[in-house]
Amino acid sequence: MGHAVHVRGLSVHTSAGARLVDDISFTLHEAERVALVGASGSGKSLTAAAVLGTLPVTLNACGSIRVCGCDVRPGRLPRSRVGVAAVHQDPSTALNPLVRIGDQLDLVLRAHGTRAAVATTVATGLLQDVGFDDPETLLRRYPAELSGGQRQRVCLAIALAGRPRLLIADEPTTALDVDTQEQVLDAIERVRQRHGTALMLITHDRRVAATRTDRAIRMAQGRLVDEAVEADV
Ligand SMILES: Nc1ncnc2c1ncn2[C@@H]1O[C@H](COP(=O)(O)OP(=O)(O)OP(=O)(O)O)[C@@H](O)[C@H]1O
Numbered sequence: 736m737g738h739a740v741h742v743r744g745l746s747v748h749t750s751a752g753a754r755l756v757d758d759i760s761f762t763l764h765e766a767e768r769v770a771l772v773g774a775s776g777s778g779k780s781l782t783a784a785a786v787l788g789t790l791p792v793t794l795n796a797c798g799s800i801r802v803c804g805c806d807v808r809p810g811r812l813p814r815s816r817v818g819v820a821a822v823h824q825d826p827s828t829a830l831n832p833l834v835r836i837g838d839q840l841d842l843v844l845r846a847h848g849t850r851a852a853v854a855t856t857v858a859t860g861l862l863q864d865v866g867f868d869d870p871e872t873l874l875r876r877y878p879a880e881l882s883g884g885q886r887q888r889v890c891l892a893i894a895l896a897g898r899p900r901l902l903i904a905d906e907p908t909t910a911l912d913v914d915t916q917e918q919v920l921d922a923i924e925r926v927r928q929r930h931g932t933a934l935m936l937i938t939h940d941r942r943v944a945a946t947r948t949d950r951a952i953r954m955a956q957g958r959l960v961d962e963a964v965e966a967d968v
Pocket residue numbers: 749755773774775776777778779780781782791793794
């Protein structure tokens with residue numbers, strides 16, 4: 736089986752030399768679902784940011800990251816071109832409040848090379864994929880006119896616009912109530928299955944890790960804790 740992502744010796748440090756992520760290595764296979772778990776501050780989001788290429792400019796990273804067979808520099812290169820996309824904890828800040836959902840999707844689709852003539856059809860299909868029954872109406876709405884769960888599913892549709900091989904979801908349901916959490920997790924699972932996307936799911940919820948992923952890897956103080964020992968998370 737191929738690798739969705741192959742990380743070797745990844746470290747993230749401050750300019751003062753503090754190691755926030757300390758020499759970690761892991762692999763996600765194609766279409767595999769892996770939970771990244773660990774206490775608050777253990778380095779999960781920074782690991783995700785290093786893979787995504789969205790580390791803050793004040794931090795530096797070293798090590799090797801291969802995404803879908805391509806070597807990428809850890810740190811600050813947007814990865815959408817090499818097949819990695821993300822959804823984050825707070826869907827309200829991920830969307831532009833002044834731009835209709837349809838125009839936000841259109842922008843992302845066009846950036847990924849979708850022709851203008853078919854962009855609306857593709858956008859409608861993506862919104863259906865993430866569970867919207869009436870995507871045409873949704874395209875005309877502004878983010879403030881949606882619930883938190885609807886916004887998160889729109890973020891998921893936007894993340895999928897580039898047909899990523901790896902989806903990184905950093906606490907995607909923390910800001911949502913329990914029923915809406917399930918809806919969003921169902922949407923992730925459905926699109927993941929349909930497109931064979933690998934999933935790195937960062938969560939504090941043991942039940943979500945156990946039911947929604949194939950295995951868990953655990954971080955503690957910037958390091959990986961032995962996967963085998965923690966396999967029952
Ligand atoms: N831009 C930054 N500059 C300096 N230190 C940072 C920066 N971002 C994060 N850190 C520190 O790096 C460590 C790891 O942070 P990270 O956000 O990866 O934790 P996390 O595991 O995602 O935690 P949580 O579960 O609370 O989201 C923490 O000690 C945090 O304070």
